[in-house]
Amino acid sequence: MFALHQPATGTPVVTPHIIELNDVSKEFGGVTVLDAVSMQVPAGAYLALGGVSGAGKTTRAERKTRSLTLLNELGLEHRSHHRAIQLAGGEQQRVAIARALINDPEVILADEPTGNLPHELWSHVLDLLEAEWKNGKTVIVITHEPGVAARAQRVVRLRDGRLEG
Ligand SMILES: Nc1ncnc2c1ncn2[C@@H]1O[C@H](COP(=O)(O)OP(=O)(O)O)[C@@H](O)[C@H]1O
Ligand SMILES: [Mg+2]
Numbered sequence: 001m002f003a004l005h006q007p008a009t010g011t012p013v014v015t016p017h018i019i020e021l022n023d024v025s026k027e028f029g030g031v032t033v034l035d036a037v038s039m040q041v042p043a044g045a046y047l048a049l050g051g052v053s054g055a056g057k058t059t060r061a062e063r064k065t066r067s068l069t070l071l072n073e074l075g076l077e078h079r080s081h082h083r084a085i086q087l088a089g090g091e092q093q094r095v096a097i098a099r100a101l102i103n104d105p106e107v108i109l110a111d112e113p114t115g116n117l118p119h120e121l122w123s124h125v126l127d128l129l130e131a132e133w134k135n136g137k138t139v140i141v142i143t144h145e146p147g148v149a150a151r152a153q154r155v156v157r158l159r160d161g162r163l164e165g
Pocket of ligand 1: 052057
């Protein structure tokens, strides 16, 4: 359960996996959304999970057991379920990120963090996430935007219930 990993700075190190999925499957009404997905995320990684809308990215994020879903939790305390939402505007989204980071989480799981943001604010959010990564945090960005995914160290895509890349 260890990986040779290239951290934000310095030489490759052997780190434990902070997240592991083993043969995770999920279907909704007979439609397979996740088809025996397995993957490991080393501590300190900056990973992007891509795939078209409806591919199962959010479903997969919800199946992570040892990670914290943070960026989208603001204002969700009253909700009975834990579906991620997209925040309405740039201000709210940045406040949400700031609040999430105050807790100093080990893992940042950002589901469509640029979802409702105007383009000019994307780099602000992505810079914040990158700064956390450089600070040693594990960052997982879930996005259907190739340009957002490209900021990560490694990109995997969900397609037909399977991971590629
Ligand atoms: N609670 C649910 N009931 C039925 N179908 C669902 C439910 N949640 C997600 N789905 C379906 O599962 C698929 C994957 O959804 P989701 O993980 O939200 O996709 P993504 O985040 O990649 O856009 C979609 O076809 C969606 O309609
Ligand atoms: Mg989603």
